[in-house]
Amino acid sequence: MRPKRISTEESRAFVEIFDLPPTGSGILNALTFAVKDLIDVAGHKTGCGNPDWHKSHPAPSVHAVCVEQLLAAGAHCKGKTITDEMAFSLIGENHFHGTPLNPKAPDRVPGGSSSGSASAVACGIVDFALGTDTGGSVRVPAANCGIFGFRPTHGIVSVAGVNPLSPSFDTIGILASSIEVLIRAASVLLAGNIPKAKPTGNVFWIREAFSICDLEIQNALQAPAEKLRSVLGPRLKEISMREIDQENEVKDLQNWYEIYRILQRAEAESCLGGWVASHNPVFGPMIAQSFELIRNLDRSLIPSMAERRERYFQRINSFLTTADLICIPTIPSPAPLKGSFIKREGTGTGYYPRALALTSIAGIGRLPQITLPVAEADGLPVGLSLVARTNEDAFLLSTAREIAALFKL
């Protein structure tokens, strides 16, 4: 259901407001959307959340392919939304542009990096919004703000006209408060129909993905688990991630996170390091730390991490049939309090390593994922995620529609 509308001023979600009419007519007629300011809209500078980037780059002459697709299908574009600088954060506090409102938890962050897109949707200002998701930048803010968020199979939705962060993980995603709207927009970007759901095979409940979460998240997801079990019966199977990755020395998901951390930083240096070195831009303190971590990466780790990535990719896609799903929490904790992040943790049990451990499953597996706002913990939104096999986006979305109906979302 579309939430009660909060004004654009109060949302603080936008860097620029305009009204771009559709270029065609189709299944998105009469729907409105916003575009994360990492994605090109012709004639409007793509600021990537950083004033020095904005200054040093010309306005694009054409829309990104994904924007072109949405406008041609009948949607109205209402503006560009705040992104964390260079899309490089899961928090959503932009040092220069501020923190978009999380209307479900005004003292909490919206999550990033698609912070403005999540806020604009959760505030009821637009029907859906485009985000980008490298390591969770659609899924995390969607979960924090209590809306749906979809990350497609890597490589299916064109990233042309979207500023790269880490090409092996970069995707274009969608945020919406209605599953029907999300599915319509997704069918346009995926350039295919989303048929009725085919019968679901097994739904694998990954034990470690739940056990690394705060207790309040684990507790909040117990009732949804029971509801799913009542429908799926023995097809809801609790398993260990070790049955998939076959790493018997490991206890949690840090091995997944580790691959992501190394490869993402290695690629980010290639994509952004040249500009950083030549333009010496001013970053907010958190993002400055991130670029410090990138510069200090031990690049001799790249080959072994690439090997592990491909091994896990093969294993998870061999493990899953085309009718199976994985079920995990989207976030390990409720949205953090505003201003509580002053330092990025590297590894361990902090927020970042656990959040990225969860999001890196789809990243490393190149798998599609959708987060559903099925629960709350002390009034704070909690997302439950379904993940499907590579290229099974249509199956994932059609099954998510049925599960959303089950939960009356």
Next chain:
Amino acid sequence: MRPKRISTEESRAFVEIFDLPPTGSGILNALTFAVKDLIDVAGHKTGCGNPDWHKSHPAPSVHAVCVEQLLAAGAHCKGKTITDEMAFSLIGENHFHGTPLNPKAPDRVPGGSSSGSASAVACGIVDFALGTDTGGSVRVPAANCGIFGFRPTHGIVSVAGVNPLSPSFDTIGILASSIEVLIRAASVLLAGNIPKAKPTGNVFWIREAFSICDLEIQNALQAPAEKLRSVLGPRLKEISMREIDQENEVKDLQNWYEIYRILQRAEAESCLGGWVASHNPVFGPMIAQSFELIRNLDRSLIPSMAERRERYFQRINSFLTTADLICIPTIPSPAPLKGSFIKREGTGTGYYPRALALTSIAGIGRLPQITLPVAEADGLPVGLSLVARTNEDAFLLSTAREIAALFKL
């Protein structure tokens, strides 16, 4: 077999010669390679074949991920090789840097855009070379120069540190004169082993792919076809592309080419249009025409072409089992005479539309492809290509090894 060595001066393949020692030791020990000048080598500017690009961009601080992988596996990097400007040609005549030698046909072009990489390998200067392949830029020059050329499944080999042309089609490929060397280098980039060949299922000989070629190509490939038939028996199946794409109104492969043409241009404008508009660079006449075509693209065609692309992608990957291959000619004609290209044809029966019709099958299907130098037409190299299902790169390469042995390559 490694060809007789021709000097680097005579090859005219390089824009820069240096000796970068390996950073580790592994299965590429004692092998040398060259890097297309679209791919980052730390401390050396990535010129992308255009002097204005070279001038307006800083040198990268780190190697592209693919270069990092090769150095860590023991290979020596010997320099950067000429690319067609912005990787935007299949010909290999760079207006500014000249035309690398095609040692198999000195009056012919090497093919592009990985022209210098093909030449450096065919001249015996390096054991293998990195290229990029968006619409054939590894496969075409490899076929023209009588060597092996491999394009991996889209998205598997990291493109970080490689200048984008059209992200939905961009890949990193390998050129080599020895299949064993190619497989070793590929196993490093694919970050996985290439096991012994599993039994081959069907090999689909696509009728239209042969019939659009010059008669001399068709004739040159008859003996190889007979040899394959003698080994494969009824598993070598001649079929029409209509059994895959189900487009009963179409007679040739122009429907595949058309998708590629529109989407590639749409994406190229997003990737390069901003720089072209803001820097007004000087291009050679052929590339200037290409950018003119890009600017004049009717972008309202994007959504329908994206839909057709995903439909064909699904169909070809449903049609092929994990043990099947497609067999097509790599090029529709022998390498063109030098200086014979002064104008790009849009559609029809010219060289470009037919070459791109052949290469766009793997592009649209996101499929891996390898070209093998199995034949000659009047002394000019002719390549035969094998194409496998998405992610079946290891199977493709191990089968190519057996077929290369059959042809004593």
